[in-house]
Amino acid sequence: MAETKPQMKDAYEMILEAIDVGVYRPGDRLVESELAVRFGVSRTPIREALQRLETQSLLTRDGRSLIVASLDHNQLAELYAVRAELEGLAARLAARHAAPEEIRVLNDLIEEDRALLGDPAALSRANRRFHKQIHLASHNRFLVQQLDLVHRSMALLATTSLAVEGRDEDALAEHERIVTAIAAGDGDAAHAALKEHISKAFETRLKHDAAAVEASA
Amino acid sequence: MAETKPQMKDAYEMILEAIDVGVYRPGDRLVESELAVRFGVSRTPIREALQRLETQSLLTRDGRSLIVASLDHNQLAELYAVRAELEGLAARLAARHAAPEEIRVLNDLIEEDRALLGDPAALSRANRRFHKQIHLASHNRFLVQQLDLVHRSMALLATTSLAVEGRDEDALAEHERIVTAIAAGDGDAAHAALKEHISKAFETRLKHDAAAVEASA
DNA sequence: CCGGTTAGGATACCGTGGCATACCCTAGAC
DNA sequence: GTCTAGGGTATGCCACGGTATCCTAACCGG
Structure with a gap:
């Protein structure tokens, strides 16, 4: 019985697509718990995904919070x-x-x-x-x-x-x-x-x- | 009071250095729990670090296990x-x-x-x-x-x-x-x-x- | 009266532990 | 010799607690 989730992919793919489609725009802040409820998973996979995105410079740290990177x-x-x-x-x-x-x-x-x-x-x-x-x-x-x-x-x-x-x-x-x-x-x-x-x-x-x-x- | 851990860095840096120094060599299998005890942290930060290393192609998946990538x-x-x-x-x-x-x-x-x-x-x-x-x-x-x-x-x-x-x-x-x-x-x-x-x-x-x-x- | 500093509360992240699941390997039977 | 079944192991996920940071508000000084 397949869930009716927005996507069947993992958290990384889902967040990436959300950025790509424009759900999240440069400058937007990404909060773990918020993403967790949005995608219907726990915070752990979200955390892992956010770290991977950060290493690719798609997200940057502003203090302790992660925001979508913007290109000047x-x-x-x-x-x-x-x-x-x-x-x-x-x-x-x-x-x-x-x-x-x-x-x-x-x-x-x-x-x-x-x-x-x-x-x-x-x-x-x-x-x-x-x-x-x-x-x-x-x-x-x-x-x-x-x-x-x-x-x-x-x-x-x-x-x-x-x-x-x-x-x-x-x-x-x-x-x-x-x-x-x-x-x-x-x-x-x-x-x-x-x-x-x-x-x-x-x-x-x-x-x-x-x-x-x-x-x- | 600082711990006397091998390094004070995070799991990612420690694993990277272990590969760089040659503790782990291409082809070696990396097991989460094993790394966890070696570096004295829980499995979660290890997991995150392994995923980051995987996205950089320093580790590859062989079945469900991660091995250090080797270059032919x-x-x-x-x-x-x-x-x-x-x-x-x-x-x-x-x-x-x-x-x-x-x-x-x-x-x-x-x-x-x-x-x-x-x-x-x-x-x-x-x-x-x-x-x-x-x-x-x-x-x-x-x-x-x-x-x-x-x-x-x-x-x-x-x-x-x-x-x-x-x-x-x-x-x-x-x-x-x-x-x-x-x-x-x-x-x-x-x-x-x-x-x-x-x-x-x-x-x-x-x-x-x-x-x-x-x-x- | 206004500005700067500090203290307190709240929020969000980081790490720990445990549980379920899926896969692999082995041993036994046909 | 091959197939199957069972146990073991490693991974993936989740819920929770500790902690550091940020924001706000109140107090003090000018």
Whole structure:
């Protein structure tokens, strides 16, 4: 008899998803007992989950209480700098090590992208799968792990840059260039294309954030 | 009145150090209750620590039991590939952002290196401090965090490559080139010098491991 | 009368102990 | 020799108590 809990996963996954979906936003305080009743478990698994999230810098300590980490402008730039480098490496390695089947999957994911133009939420999910597939194609487990961490930190960013007008089509074109380079086994080109892709995404985010500040003033 | 426990740190630090020192070696199984009595604490903090170590891939699950992760040849290569890229990025950023005081500290650390030639254990510790200082000089908190992870994984490797005959002097010369490039603000040179440094260390390790296999045959 | 300091209460975290469960290993029977 | 059943063991969870910290309010000094 399965419980009718919100999720069947463990506490860690549930809290992570809650942050990702936006139930908890940067700056929010997380209280053990509160999470315990929300998810219908005891405080012990909650504690373990919170510690794991803290080691990943998704939560920070403010005094004795844990709050959802927030990224200021500097940290955003730092995050994107590391991301560009690691994604670039993944592309270079993927160009060298990807199996033909993996390249076909990448092409399929691009078709999926094309079908989803104009639906930012769905595009964002498809985008994650696309990048994850490249990470896996690098055939480097440490790199996959590191990139997982980076992408988890990006859950702290509320908006997806794919929601910005025109960004979805540009991103699609960039994806195509990346896969083309990987399929050709051209590591340098794949590296450059992916770094450029991340750079453009960062630029879009900065513009959008600046516009948001403008609008609120 | 302070207890006379082996360490005053928390369970996480204690287990990490035990792995680093070699009390627990790759492949060893870690049992909660066993660690609990060894460190004189209850099972709960042990459990939390083990989970944190598992998320960092220092421990892996074999069935329901946790064992210290071991790195095969492929994983070693993967680890060094990621490390080279991240350390290279750190050097590039350090060349751009390091404060004069930080560069002086780096030069001091090189002097320390020189004084310790021939003492592999001490050199290894000094080496960690040197690289950590470069990470910090990058002024990129995410990069520091990622590199911490990488270096923690290297605790799984029993030997330091600095123990190999002649490697210490080569490493010192390489350190000097790195700091010179950083001090000159030459990001490209610093990047190249550090990548080369990591590459040489990897090469040394491979040679040494091959020789060990030879000897045991 | 206002500001700073201190003391007290409350709240939330950390660690301990114990219980249930699921898995593994072993021994016995077919 | 293989399959099954039973016991043992380690893990996962929970409830509780101690303790450190934070907030608030009252008191004292200026």
